Amino acid sequence: MASGSQNSRPPRGSPANIISRLLSLRGKREGVAIAFLISGLFTALMLIAAPFFILTYLLVPVIGFALPYYMGNRRIRNILLAGLVFLLVVALMTDVSYSNVIYSSHDVVPGTVPPGSNITFQGGGVTPSMGNGHTVFTFEATVLSNAGNHTLSPAHVVILKLSDLGTVVNSTMMVESTSSSSTGKTVTTFVYNTTLASGLVFVYYFALNSSGTWIKTSVSTASTATPSSTFVSLMSSGIIISDSVGTFIFVGIFYFGIVFVFLLIRQNNRRKDRLLAMRPNPMKEANDRSGKNTSPPKTQYRGMPRRQEPRTVKKEKWTCSSCGAEVSEDAEVCSSCGEKFD
Numbered sequence: 001m002a003s004g005s006q007n008s009r010p011p012r013g014s015p016a017n018i019i020s021r022l023l024s025l026r027g028k029r030e031g032v033a034i035a036f037l038i039s040g041l042f043t044a045l046m047l048i049a050a051p052f053f054i055l056t057y058l059l060v061p062v063i064g065f066a067l068p069y070y071m072g073n074r075r076i077r078n079i080l081l082a083g084l085v086f087l088l089v090v091a092l093m094t095d096v097s098y099s100n101v102i103y104s105s106h107d108v109v110p111g112t113v114p115p116g117s118n119i120t121f122q123g124g125g126v127t128p129s130m131g132n133g134h135t136v137f138t139f140e141a142t143v144l145s146n147a148g149n150h151t152l153s154p155a156h157v158v159i160l161k162l163s164d165l166g167t168v169v170n171s172t173m174m175v176e177s178t179s180s181s182s183t184g185k186t187v188t189t190f191v192y193n194t195t196l197a198s199g200l201v202f203v204y205y206f207a208l209n210s211s212g213t214w215i216k217t218s219v220s221t222a223s224t225a226t227p228s229s230t231f232v233s234l235m236s237s238g239i240i241i242s243d244s245v246g247t248f249i250f251v252g253i254f255y256f257g258i259v260f261v262f263l264l265i266r267q268n269n270r271r272k273d274r275l276l277a278m279r280p281n282p283m284k285e286a287n288d289r290s291g292k293n294t295s296p297p298k299t300q301y302r303g304m305p306r307r308q309e310p311r312t313v314k315k316e317k318w319t320c321s322s323c324g325a326e327v328s329e330d331a332e333v334c335s336s337c338g339e340k341f342d
Contacts, residue, residue, distance in 0.1 A: 035071035061255035108217040133198030141206040155190040
């Protein structure tokens with residue numbers, strides 16, 4: 001029969017057991033290293049899952065500072081160095097998430113339409129989205145306009161190199177077809193066919209002049225590079241670098257702001273300790289004035305043996321029958337007259 005008082009420790013491998021083992025490393029180098037690893041993984045997941053959520057960029061520096069600090073990273077030099085590495089990771093993961101967003105879709109969406117405009121983009125895209133230097137890319141844009149509007153300007157396609165945002169194409173598109181929608185609007189499809197230089201990543205958008213105001217779509221991508229080269233091109237592009245620098249500055253200000261507040265709190269605590277140390281001690285001053293130790297007696301700790309003073313045995317005295325001198329009881333001869341005792 002099992003005993004009623006079993007060990008309440010969590011089972012091995014359970015979340016509670018893992019957390020308990022991690023907390024046992026608090027104050028050790030291994031614990032700090034694991035804290036950096038966990039905060040880095042948390043940062044990566046947050047930036048990939050919600051790259052455009054403002055709360056992400058507020059939580060990331062808090063986790064990056066608080067978790068390693070709790071696990072034992074207390075030296076200011078280590079905190080600053082860790083902050084620089086942490087911000088580089090944040091910038092890198094922002095680039096990755098931004099690249100993923102750009103490269104996940106190759107279609108454009110309609111941009112902002114001026115008030116009162118009777119023309120708007122319905123959508124557009126490129127076919128194929130990836131190729132090489134011999135691939136013919138077909139850019140297609142769909143425009144909605146009011147029925148009977150015969151002054152529709154041709155749409156333009158603008159293609160730029162992602163590496164330096166240099167313009168490659170800025171051309172007028174050809175009308176492919178015209179039809180009517182269920183709402184009574186005219187649907188016009190524009191196309192443009194072209195080849196692009198090999199080994200590069202391009203961004204494109206469509207534009208249309210509506211009564212002197214240019215209406216633009218969102219920006220999307222087309223690539224003639226391999227997937228690995230495409231990723232490198234995205235990472236080294238002007239758009240990504242500027243976004244990375246902005247993220248580094250934004251998150252960095254918040255992170256080092258936390259560090260600054262931490263330093264103020266620690267400096268205030270040290271100043272408080274110094275003031276307490278300088279506060280006069282009435283007991284010590286009384287001892288100095290009287291020359292006596294008026295401090296309370298030291299406590300005899302339990303279990304410690306008391307010091308025993310050596311005992312002195314008082315010997316009995318005898319009187320010499322010949323001369324009357326006092327002699328000890330174990331003396332055999334009188335020290336005064338030399339009389340021997342029985």
